[in-house]
Amino acid sequence: MKSDVKIRSDVLAELDYDPAVTSTDVGVTVKEGVVTLSGPVTSYAEKRAIERAVQRVHGVRAVAVEMSVRMPTGHERVDTDLASAAERALQWHVLVPDGKIRPLVENGWITLEGEVEWAYQSHAAETAVQSLVGVVGVTNRIAVRPRFSPADIQRNIEQALLRQAHRESQHIDIAVDNAVVTLSGKVHSWAERTAAQGAAMAAPGVGRVINHLLVES
Structure with missing residues (x-):
């Protein structure tokens, strides 16, 4: 240890x-x-x-x-400018669906709202705005409306874990509530924990992943 x-x-x-x-x-x-x-x-x-x-x-x-x-001097941006930059960043990102996400800015904090079909689109939108100059934080409130049943989602995640992390998949429990997936159990490292979360997030119909996996000491 x-x-x-x-x-x-x-x-x-x-x-x-x-x-x-x-x-x-x-x-x-x-x-x-x-x-x-x-x-x-x-x-x-x-x-x-x-x-x-x-x-x-x-x-x-x-x-x-x-x-x-804490923004260095000269890097501050008024909310109006930051909102315009966020909107352009979303428009130019190839993985973000057009017209589906709205950025709201208050004191440099960006809140993303809207609705998409895939979790990766929500993640792409967050990635698109977090590196803009003047951003102090990002809240992602984008809803994912899946077209898949909880049973379909769980089966897809289980298969992905078997393909990507067979050893860890035996110790991971998956619970699906609508589009929310909860992972619990134990893994051997933080990298394995992150990989399991990524596999779950990539499954069709997943809107959010709650990662309760514990890293064994």
């Missing part, structure tokens, strides 16, 4: 290794495999990059994010 000291050392090394992370004053504390991130960052995109970098480190069981986005 990796110690908290070793996990913290590996997290700091991974943050230093990731070219998308430029902030040098991110606070990192570790207790029983749970990593807490604190301090200011210069953009929402960097905040998300830091979160992803930490999740890649073996031994990390959970991540608590207490970072705040």
Whole structure:
């Protein structure tokens, strides 16, 4: 079992290794495999990059994010300009269906609303706006209206897990409530946890995935 000291050392090394992370004053504390991130960052995109970098480190069981986005001087954007930029970003993204998603902006925080048929379209819309200059946060309220039954969704996820992660699939329980999928059980690493969530999210008809998978210590 990796110690908290070793996990913290590996997290700091991974943050230093990731070219998308430029902030040098991110606070990192570790207790029983749970990593807490604190301090200011210069953009929402960097905040998300830091979160992803930490999740890649073996031994990390959970991540608590207490970072705040503080725009450097000259990078601030009024909400009107940011809303226009978000709308254009959605229009230009090939995976986002035309006219289905509306961006709402308040104090630099973008809220996405609308309705799509696939979860990947909702994720693509969120990705399209999170790297815009001036964004301090994104809330995704896009509804996914599936054309598949819960039984179809569960069967597709089970088959995907067997194809992609046979060892882990034996220990993963899948519950489907309309378009919401809940994963529970145990996996061997954070990467396996993320892979299982990705397999579930890619299934036709899935609107949201609640990931309750535990990483074995």
